[in-house]
Amino acid sequence: MFVKGMKALSSKQQSIVDYIRRFLVDRGYPPSIRDIVDGCGISSTSVVDYNLKILDERGYIRRHAEVSRGIELLAWSPISRFQVPIIGQIAAGEPIPVPTSDTWDVAASSETLEVTEDLTQSKEGVYALRVKGTSMVDALINDGDIILMQYVNVVENGEMAAVWLKAEKEITLKKVYVEPSRIRLQPANSEMRPIYTDPENVEIQGKVIAVIRQLV
Amino acid sequence: MFVKGMKALSSKQQSIVDYIRRFLVDRGYPPSIRDIVDGCGISSTSVVDYNLKILDERGYIRRHAEVSRGIELLAWSPISRFQVPIIGQIAAGEPIPVPTSDTWDVAASSETLEVTEDLTQSKEGVYALRVKGTSMVDALINDGDIILMQYVNVVENGEMAAVWLKAEKEITLKKVYVEPSRIRLQPANSEMRPIYTDPENVEIQGKVIAVIRQLV
DNA sequence: TTTTTAATAGAACAAATGTTCGTTAAAGGG
DNA sequence: CCCTTTAACGAACATTTGTTCTATTAAAAA
Structure with missing residues (x-):
């Protein structure tokens, strides 16, 4: 500051x-x-x-x-920037590509996004995905948006995560709440209904830490 | 790249x-x-x-x-970052603060956001607003989001802009389309209905060039 | 006017720093 | 085994570059 x-x-x-x-x-x-x-x-x-x-x-x-x-x-300290690899896209019908040591390597990935450190909060394991399709609008995320993800398998209650629904073969961005004997997936848009599903059916693919939308 | x-x-x-x-x-x-x-x-x-x-x-x-x-x-050129002043907040009931030469001065504004140049596309007159309330959800913009704005009075057809509706005393983020004898304000969310209003009633307050949402 | 302070000049010096060069060692290739 | 290439070594050298000092000018204060 x-x-x-x-x-x-x-x-x-x-x-x-x-x-x-x-x-x-x-x-x-x-x-x-x-x-x-x-x-x-x-x-x-x-x-x-x-x-x-x-x-x-x-x-x-x-x-x-x-x-x-x-x-x-000092009036503009040239520090704290970050190269985040854009390792693929996220769409409703397909799981997101698992980050490998290859795709982690910023030098190896063909597309990168430059973000400042306050966005990633200098966390490790941050990658980016381009959103394909409008299936995430209930998470206020649109076609073409870029989401910054952190690679985790477990999330805190209420955190927005990319969830793979095995039965439905669908990926979705929802807030995850663990309830007795079921999982509640709550859209970010409060007017929309939550989804309830079996714990066995969900697979956390990563945590959304930021959304970036660029209009023209 | x-x-x-x-x-x-x-x-x-x-x-x-x-x-x-x-x-x-x-x-x-x-x-x-x-x-x-x-x-x-x-x-x-x-x-x-x-x-x-x-x-x-x-x-x-x-x-x-x-x-x-x-x-x-070169693998990370320490150039192209930007200090954007966060000059206020945008809420449904009040007009956004007009940027003055004071608030433009990055040194003078108390809060700034650091963004990389590819987001602002090195345009002049870029400022940021914090979104207050959920009245912009139909533009896929949520409470707490930060929007990057460019100060303009005229927008191209279809561009997302902050529009002040004089009669309603309300500000809203919509895509603006000029139609014969009326203005159509189209929400970003395609499932929602457009608003039609008189050209006299609208006042363009700025153009949205990016949306940044940070989730913990 | 006199005195002080802020700003400018220019040169000489010393330290920091890039560059070069002759040598040596290790690693393949034939 | 000899020969070429790659890599490392260390010192000497040349330039770049920060620093300092004294003198001068301009403006401001007394």
Whole structure:
């Protein structure tokens, strides 16, 4: 999160911050002081040094002494992103593909989704599925949505999970409640009726930790 | 996206890539060759240089000659993230807060959401709202969801938008279709009925570009 | 006006860091 | 067995790059 109460920057300082960000974005490493001299049309390295000190004090950047290009941009910390493999699609009529060590390997999977860490909460075993068809609308999940899944076999009461119904040969996304001698599968949409079934008939295939829908 | 067809890496090369990523994540700038020597327990800078050359050839990194710490991690380019201000909530009974230059300022807004660029598609004027209440379920949007909005006053036919209905004093998320002498507001849920209303009665408040739902 | 403070200049220095090169060791290939 | 390729070694070197220092100018305060 962002720290409030930052003092206003001079136009030169603002342009330095912008330049650092831009440089970082398209080169992947921070600029040197002399890069900034050139990039911002500043006349001397000491002027840049002078302003970097101020930016450091005010919390916009962190400088690492005696480290080349040791400028860390705090106003936008380039950390905590995640590559999640999209290992297949989920449809009503077919079980979801079981994640193997192959599909786990982000490098090996053909499609990946880039998410920030606060979405996955840095959990292990996260993968993504593309939803096919409208059979999950009662879970407020539409055709084309992408769901972030965590690979688990057991879920807490009330958690949304991908459930494979053996008899029906159908997969569905429901909130799972264990009741005496039966399992209640509750749609996310409160106006819809739950399904009751035998514990033997259900197989938890994973837990839904997020839904992402992109419209155009 | 990831490029396929990469050859397998030796364990040493793998550990170098991992170390670079880790270093980048918690320091904000790339490691020097000597950092890698220490961090990976390698005996000589030339060994690191040798392996970095290979990683460069195989497309895992890009080295920038004669630049200190000039290592760009391609297997995960640390670019394209976005701070989107969460400027308020959207509920049925009240109009959404109009984004001002104040709320636009990411530094000024108390809450922000970090998203990757492929979600916002690097558009300008993107903000986020937290959905309050279940009045948008027919748009497959639930209480607590976060919607990414783009500030526009006009939408294309069929696009999902936040619409303020003046007479009803109500805001709703619907697909907007302009028909002769009336506006059709179509719920995302195909089983639900559209609303027809007068063009004078509607006020477009923004366009929904993504929906994010986080389940524990 | 005088004094202080903020900002700029430019150069010289020192430390950090990438690069090169001759050698050696191990692992196949013929 | 010799020869080529791959990998590792370590030191010396050259460049890049951060740092420092003094002088100068501009604006603000007294």
